[in-house]
Amino acid sequence: MTTIAPGSTRRAAATTAVCALAVLTGCSENPDAGTNGVGKLSAAVIQSRTRAAATSVETVRMAGTVVTSGRTYQLDMRLNKDGGTGSVTSKGSTFQLLRVGERLYLQADADFWNHADGSDTSAAGTLGGKYVKVPQGDPAYKKFSGFTDKDLLLSGLLTLHGPLSTAGHHEQSGTPTIRITGDGGSGGTLDVSLDGKPYPLRLERGGGAGTLTFSDWGKDFSVSEPEKGETVDYGRQLPTS
Structure with a gap:
């Protein structure tokens, strides 16, 4: 017969309790699971990635x-x-x-x-x-x-002012996003898509200079005289x- 040490029993019970609590509270959920992964990057790298995504397509x-x-x-x-x-x-x-x-x-x-x-x-x-x-x-x-x-507008609009930082996971029109801020938000906030390419989806400009949403990235349309x-x-x- 196998003897189980009392300490082992207590550790196993504690581990089971912690796991059960994590499931009940959702603590075990990873907000970046199944995403494009930019939510795990630094704010500066996210800004660089979203600029690259915005310039990689011709329409918005x-x-x-x-x-x-x-x-x-x-x-x-x-x-x-x-x-x-x-x-x-x-x-x-x-x-x-x-x-x-x-x-x-x-x-x-x-x-x-x-x-x-x-x-x-x-x-x-x-x-x-x-x-x-x-x-x-x-x-x-x-x-x-x-x-x-497009290029002129986005080159100016997608610039956040002040030190960059991330500000948690959010959602824009049903799409999960990671938010980055400039100077704690006073220099602007930008929500970046965690689904597919890291396109910018919502911008609040610093100093109350306006709020914009971006959609239809890469969807073709034409202009004519x-x-x-x-x-x-x-x-x-x-x-x-």
């Missing part, structure tokens, strides 16, 4: 708010290597942007143009619903074309608000 949809020069813009843009298209809202006015290569168009209803032109309702009626080509020398071109440039009958020249400097 970006939606949310951007605060620049004291003005808030609500964006919903689809971007690719050839340009972009989508809507911009500022101070209650909404307009559509379309860029194909170097050619930028702005489309808005008559109320937008009437507000821009003051009492010139005839111009508003002519421009309303049309694609107005923005001259490259117009101040509005530089300001609005930036909203349609509007029909000739749908375009018109503005004939003066475009509004930039």
Whole structure:
């Protein structure tokens, strides 16, 4: 007959109790199990990986708010290597942007143009619903074309300021994420996908400069010139608000 030492019995019982408690409380779950593994990396490496993932594909949809020069813009843009298209809202006015290569168009209803032109309702009626080509020398071109440039936007937006650190596992629209922060969050926070490629999925810019979500990474779409009958020249400097 085999004799079991009393100490061994106590250790076995303790181990069983700990294992049972871990199962009941979920302590044994590994949040990185079955993921792409970036959640186990340092914040600096995660930021580097998510930048690489973002530049590795040509298309993305970006939606949310951007605060620049004291003005808030609500964006919903689809971007690719050839340009972009989508809507911009500022101070209650909404307009559509379309860029194909170097050619930028702005489309808005008559109320937008009437507000821009003051009492010139005839111009508003002519421009309303049309694609107005923005001259490259117009101040509005530089300001609005930036909203349609994927690489330019992401190079600035995906920068967190201050010391980087990780801030736990989270979820964005059903996708598990790892969050990284700059300066404890005051320099911005970025949620990075733990499913598939480590794409950036949600960004809170530092200093209350806006919140954006990113989706449809790598989903193909095309931009094309509007029909000739749908375009018109503005004939003066475009509004930039």
